[in-house]
Amino acid sequence: MQSPDDISYLDPKTVDDPYPFYAALREHAPVYRVPGTEVYLVSKRALIEDALEREQDFSANLTGVLMTGAAGELQLFDLSSFGGTVDAIANADEPSHAVHRKLVLPYVTPTAIAALEETFREWTIELIDPLLRDGGGDWVARVANPLPTRAMARMIGLPMKDVDRLVDWAMTGTEILAGTTTPDRMTHVVTKAAAMAEYLATHLALSAGSANAEPSRDVLGAMVQGIAEGLISENDAVSILVVLVGAGGESTSSLTGNAVRLLAEREDLQHALRTAPTLVPDFIEEVLRLESPFRGHYRHVNRETTLGNVDLPKNSRILLLWAAANRAPETYEDPDAVDLCRPGLRDHLAFGRGMHFCVGARLARLEARVILEELLARTRAFTLDPESPPEYVSSIFVRRHRTLRLIAQTP
Numbered sequence: 001m002q003s004p005d006d007i008s009y010l011d012p013k014t015v016d017d018p019y020p021f022y023a024a025l026r027e028h029a030p031v032y033r034v035p036g037t038e039v040y041l042v043s044k045r046a047l048i049e050d051a052l053e054r055e056q057d058f059s060a061n062l063t064g065v066l067m068t069g070a071a072g073e074l075q076l077f078d079l080s081s082f083g084g085t086v087d088a089i090a091n092a093d094e095p096s097h098a099v100h101r102k103l104v105l106p107y108v109t110p111t112a113i114a115a116l117e118e119t120f121r122e123w124t125i126e127l128i129d130p131l132l133r134d135g136g137g138d139w140v141a142r143v144a145n146p147l148p149t150r151a152m153a154r155m156i157g158l159p160m161k162d163v164d165r166l167v168d169w170a171m172t173g174t175e176i177l178a179g180t181t182t183p184d185r186m187t188h189v190v191t192k193a194a195a196m197a198e199y200l201a202t203h204l205a206l207s208a209g210s211a212n213a214e215p216s217r218d219v220l221g222a223m224v225q226g227i228a229e230g231l232i233s234e235n236d237a238v239s240i241l242v243v244l245v246g247a248g249g250e251s252t253s254s255l256t257g258n259a260v261r262l263l264a265e266r267e268d269l270q271h272a273l274r275t276a277p278t279l280v281p282d283f284i285e286e287v288l289r290l291e292s293p294f295r296g297h298y299r300h301v302n303r304e305t306t307l308g309n310v311d312l313p314k315n316s317r318i319l320l321l322w323a324a325a326n327r328a329p330e331t332y333e334d335p336d337a338v339d340l341c342r343p344g345l346r347d348h349l350a351f352g353r354g355m356h357f358c359v360g361a362r363l364a365r366l367e368a369r370v371i372l373e374e375l376l377a378r379t380r381a382f383t384l385d386p387e388s389p390p391e392y393v394s395s396i397f398v399r400r401h402r403t404l405r406l407i408a409q410t411p
Contacts, residue, residue, distance in 0.1 A: 001023065003024060003028050003029075004029055005035075007020070009074060010068060010396075012394070015180065015395065016392050018396070022321065022323065025041055026043045026044055026324060030308055031307050035074070036073055036075065038313060038317065039074075039316065040312060041321055041324075042308075042318050043321045043325065044324075045325040045328060045331055047307060048320045048321075048349065051318060055093060055094065056302065058299035058318065059093050060090070060299060060300075060356060061300050062087070062300075064298075065077050066179040066319075067178075067179060067180075067181050069182075076317070088100060088242070088243050089243050094355075096236075103222045103223065103240070105359065108362055108363055110362065113362045114366075116155075117366060120151055120367060120370050121374065124374045125378075127143050128374055128375055137406065138406075139401075140402065140403055141403070143256070144257045145167050146163055146167055147252070147367065147371065148367055150163050151367055152244060156220055157207065157219060157220035158220075162199075165199070166249070169196035169199075170249035170250060171250065173189065173193045173242075174250050178396065179396035179397060203220060204224070220241075223237035224237075247294075247358070248360050248363070250293065251358070251360065252368060253400055254291075255293050255368050256371050257401040258287050258293075258399060259284065260372075260406070262291075262338065264383050264384045264406060267381065269338065274376050279340055280369055281369055283338070284372070285346055286339065286342065287338075288348055289345075289350060292350040292399060294397065295397055297352065299318045299320060302314070323399065351364075380410060384404075384407070
């Protein structure tokens with residue numbers, strides 16, 4: 001097996017298919033320093049879980065990310081140069097994290113998510129049927145991107161007429177973490193992120209300014225209530241909303257895109273799920289493990305410490321590679337295969353682990369299940385368009401298709 005030093009992290013082939021690189025990391029350097037930086041890639045599950053348990057050593061605050069320098073090299077982009085760190089909900093430490101999470105949790109309980117299913121199924125049919133009438137098309141643009149953003153807008157309390165703008169903001173925003181983003185592009189992306197924050201701040205103010213009205217029963221209302229009770233600041237509230245819009249759209253677009261691609265490549269899997277639709281949730285768990293929507297998340301090293309016998313300097317960063325741990329042969333038998341009978345199907349790291357487990361995981365699973373159920377029920381078969389192969393976005397952070405063109409046959 002190659003050493004990770006023999007594989008370029010930024011090679012487009014590695015970006016599109018990172019799994020050989022992850023295998024080299026696990027085998028040779030499970031805590032690997034990215035050359036020329038003080039960013040360390042952590043690829044083994046035990047080490048990831050160790051880091052997650054040591055919040056005093058490893059902060060969830062997003063203080064810097066990898067980007068591509070002018071000469072094509074990886075370097076650190078210091079977020080403080082654009083207004084400071086990101087420390088809302090998923091990127092917050094205690095005690096702030098618990099406060100942020102508590103404000104959002106009422107809107108992602110089993111009861112709250114179940115109440116969304118009928119509406120989400122109607123939206124799914126509304127978007128899938130025209131695609132099928134056309135005999136296929138780009139699954140990403142027509143279904144995978146707009147549907148989860150609609151769901152997130154509904155949960156937050158944002159106007160449905162703004163979904164297209166929210167999709168653009170959400171998908172552009174994650175370029176901050178892509179690693180392939182250049183300095184010029186980073187300036188553009190950060191500017192767009194600021195526009196989204198301004199938009200969300202405006203809607204927060206509108207919600208707060210509703211005279212003689214109870215707080216709305218959505219996340220905006222929860223933010224207003226949190227501010228009124230002194231639990232969070234207005235800046236905190238906007239940061240939480242930014243994270244929810246970005247992560248909510250990105251994660252489910254990635255999940256459903258990868259699920260549909262796998263099915264389009266495997267007639268036998270389509271047949272199995274059409275024959276037994278109750279297997280769809282199990283298939284979703286395998287997709288999450290095999291093609292984790294977020295490949296990893298950063299932690300800031302608070303003080304000089306070690307991880308896996310590797311010395312980590314204070315103010316360095318680690319990138320916890322969920323996607324690498326999710327294909328480890330020491331954890332999963334035949335890890336690169338789809339196995340709907342795999343023991344412990346939910347025992348993966350695609351949604352993180354511990355107190356930072358993704359607050360929207362239940363919503364993402366519902367969305368994916370409904371989308372796949374409707375697509376399978378409304379088709380006899382679907383395949384990839386041989387004239388337009390699937391393309392991934394260029395990112396070391398997310399596993400999302402840029403395009404995924406299908407050819408569909410209806411009953």
